[in-house]
């Protein structure tokens with residue numbers, strides 16, 4: 188079987204895209220981890236499998252109003268509910284592959300439907316759904332405690348607004364967190380406010396490690412900053428190591444706008460795929 192792939196990224200949060208309309212691929216956790224490995228595979232933060240919703244036996248897919256479902260996997264092979272940067276890349280892929288008519292459509296995800304608009308400049312706006320404040324907890328980096336706001340954007344986040352420059356944080360090792368509060372793990376964001384409607388953020392992603400951007404994380408960061416300022420509505424640019432995105436948050440809804448890029452496309456070596464299984 189010929190297995191096509193594309194390599195792309197959204198603000199340098201990078202993905203292997205696997206078109207698999209009829210869900211024929213046996214995408215094991217071991218194959219995902221091998222694909223994402225930067226030495227023995229293609230290298231990526233995650234995999235975006237492009238599947239027709241009818242081909243999947245998943246409640247979230249069955250309930251989707253869209254034709255296409257984003258089956259997202261983290262680099263360690265784990266499944267996550269949602270990926271904001273991945274949704275932009277996925278949307279651009281659907282348009283360029285001629286799999287949707289028009290530039291406004293709905294993508295199914297495990298966190299529910301995400302309506303998207305692919306703009307003429309090929310940036311993409313994703314309606315990210317509610318950014319729900321779920322409490323407060325603490326992240327521990329190098330023995331230092333960082334209080335944070337817990338935010339659910341379909342997937343779990345803990346956002347710490349930090350006084351010192353976040354560039355000084357050592358995120359080469361996994362920060363600790365309260366696993367009773369976050370039994371399924373959590374994405375950890377560290378944020379410096381840069382003035383009116385502008386944040387700087389670094390992230391340690393669940394199932395990946397430090398990445399150069401996290402779309403759901405940027406929405407969580409803006410929601411947390413607004414919450415701490417006593418409001419639930421506003422907008423902000425968020426600078427991450429991989430670039431900049433624009434986020435709006437209001438009660439029960441949020442949007443993420445940013446770029447989506449493709450780098451390469453090709454075919455996987457069938458023997459490599461078999462061995463990786």
Ligand SMILES: N[C@@H](CCC[C@H](N)C(=O)O)C(=O)O
Nearest residue numbers: 267270271272342401402403
């Ligand atoms: N990079 C993504 C988030 C991917 C999922 C995350 N690691 C999790 O496990 O929840 C984004 O752009 O949102």
